[in-house]
Amino acid sequence: MLPEAIELIVIAGVALAFAVAFAPIPGTRRPLLVRGAAGLIGTAAIAAVPTLDIAVLVLLALGVLHAAVSGTRSFATRLRPPFIAVALIALGLILVRVQGPDILARFGAVGLVAGLAAGVGVLPYLHPIESDEALTASPVAWLGFVGPVLATVVVLRAQGLLTVDAGGAFAAMLIGLGLLNMAWASVGSWLTADEIAAWRYSFVADWGLVLCGFGLTVVDGRRGALLVLFSILVGRLPLYLLSRQAIREKTTTRRPINIVVAAALAGSAPFVGFAARILLLRASTQIAWPLAVVLALVMLLWLPGSLRLGRSLGQPRGRQALGVALILAVNVAAGLYPLPLLAVAQL
Amino acid sequence: MISPAAGIVVWLGASLIVVSDGRKGLAVGIALTTVGLATFAFLTAGPIAAIALALGGAVAATRRYVTGAEGWAILPPGSTPRLVLSLATALIAFWVAAGLTSGSYVSLRFGVIVAAVLSVARVLSTNEQTALLSAVALLSLSAAVATAMGSSITSLWPYLGGALVAAAVGWLPLRRVSAA
Numbered sequence: 001m002l003p004e005a006i007e008l009i010v011i012a013g014v015a016l017a018f019a020v021a022f023a024p025i026p027g028t029r030r031p032l033l034v035r036g037a038a039g040l041i042g043t044a045a046i047a048a049v050p051t052l053d054i055a056v057l058v059l060l061a062l063g064v065l066h067a068a069v070s071g072t073r074s075f076a077t078r079l080r081p082p083f084i085a086v087a088l089i090a091l092g093l094i095l096v097r098v099q100g101p102d103i104l105a106r107f108g109a110v111g112l113v114a115g116l117a118a119g120v121g122v123l124p125y126l127h128p129i130e131s132d133e134a135l136t137a138s139p140v141a142w143l144g145f146v147g148p149v150l151a152t153v154v155v156l157r158a159q160g161l162l163t164v165d166a167g168g169a170f171a172a173m174l175i176g177l178g179l180l181n182m183a184w185a186s187v188g189s190w191l192t193a194d195e196i197a198a199w200r201y202s203f204v205a206d207w208g209l210v211l212c213g214f215g216l217t218v219v220d221g222r223r224g225a226l227l228v229l230f231s232i233l234v235g236r237l238p239l240y241l242l243s244r245q246a247i248r249e250k251t252t253t254r255r256p257i258n259i260v261v262a263a264a265l266a267g268s269a270p271f272v273g274f275a276a277r278i279l280l281l282r283a284s285t286q287i288a289w290p291l292a293v294v295l296a297l298v299m300l301l302w303l304p305g306s307l308r309l310g311r312s313l314g315q316p317r318g319r320q321a322l323g324v325a326l327i328l329a330v331n332v333a334a335g336l337y338p339l340p341l342l343a344v345a346q347l
Numbered sequence: 348m349i350s351p352a353a354g355i356v357v358w359l360g361a362s363l364i365v366v367s368d369g370r371k372g373l374a375v376g377i378a379l380t381t382v383g384l385a386t387f388a389f390l391t392a393g394p395i396a397a398i399a400l401a402l403g404g405a406v407a408a409t410r411r412y413v414t415g416a417e418g419w420a421i422l423p424p425g426s427t428p429r430l431v432l433s434l435a436t437a438l439i440a441f442w443v444a445a446g447l448t449s450g451s452y453v454s455l456r457f458g459v460i461v462a463a464v465l466s467v468a469r470v471l472s473t474n475e476q477t478a479l480l481s482a483v484a485l486l487s488l489s490a491a492v493a494t495a496m497g498s499s500i501t502s503l504w505p506y507l508g509g510a511l512v513a514a515a516v517g518w519l520p521l522r523r524v525s526a527a
Contacts, residue, residue, distance in 0.1 A: 049504070049508075050502075050504070051494070051502070051504075051505070053490065053491075053493070053494040053505045054504055054505055054508050056490055057487055057490060057491065057505065057508040057509055057512055058508070060483065060486065060487055060490070060512055061512050061515070061516075064480075064483055064512075064516050064519065068519050068520075074474060075474075075476050075479065076470070076473065076474040076475075076476075076479055079470065079479055079483075080470055080471065083466075083467070083470050083482070083483065083486065084467060084470070086486060086490065087463050087464075087466065087467045087486060090459075090463055090486070090489075090490040090493055091460070091463055091464075093493065094456070094459060094460065094463075094493050094496060097496045098448040098449075098450065098456060098496060099448060099449045099450035100447055100448040100449055100450075101447075104447065104448065
């Protein structure tokens, strides 16, 4: 099993335990635990199977199970994204493996990248979202829980299958798609009317960083991507969970805690998002310095959306306040000392 | 002769899944696809893979036969675009399999491409859970068989996995829509 995937599975388990312990509505803890554990088992299976072909079949089974969970969106609406992801990756694998002109392998790489985007739920395959849907049934389950391991497995296993030429195209597409997601989603997170949609866009913007990190074929790129995935699992996802109550009650506050949370979401120092961004900028400088300039400019777009999301958390009290403090502490610790995280992933 | 015939059977079965809305039409579509894909599995990975795939497809077809909308409902009103799509997919898949790509297993390439594309077409064209799950069975079986391409080592796991997914999804209860 890939060491990065093992680490992300453990982190996802920690995120699930946190979500169950600090769920704002006590009645939701049991379904959260049951569905979350099922999702975690499925996610672990994606990483545990020996080939990408079987991982794709596990993804299909997981997609069907997720679509079958009761929720506000129809079965068809929820089945389509993972189904299309599986079909695109399967077709991509066929084109990568068959004999023929070199361009076929490039088309195969297109299928793999498009399938990855569809599976996770980033542009141009945003999953439809409804504001009153349970967290476990919503697209955030893919963006914030299953996605990190899925993306790691797909990218790292696909890189072993692609030729040098197709691998270059694969990396370039990841960077391009990453930049598109960063720019579009950070602006969307800032300007969209719906708070839940704004949170969803913020996940997508983070995924832009991840895709760029995977596309930058130097070790700092993978390091940066891993830290962003960590911040999604242990930062953005639990903060989103804690903010849902305040969003339902349409409560927004402008207290210091909201500013600190906004800083964490924007990836400012000393949170883990900052370390990730530094690594990504360093990696892009090694590949092509103009890319680093573009990345730095796009990273500034995180701020307005993060300020908005920080306010949407409301004023946490009691158990919620403890949860927020814990999240911030973990993100600061990982931001100041990221080396253990990277060492476990052998990066 | 066996391999081209299997490819045509896969296309017929997948097309039947695309143009049918009734449980009998969908069940026969899954059964035909299973026969074709199990033949490919026999030719590329041996009898155990073929038996696994055949069992998975048989369970999926049987479950589809007993649940869903009554009758065959083949080519219901408004299904002409689906029929045209099935024909066009066959032409393009044949061109890709025989003209654009080279090497052995032309019929296998045709079969898995046509099955994958038509399963996506079905999922995008309906909201009926039975038709959607038929497409899931089609995709899982074809994705399993596709592993034979470009791989010198034959593993049974993809075939077992594909068969398991195809068989298991037939048992899913109809999902209810509810608020959070």
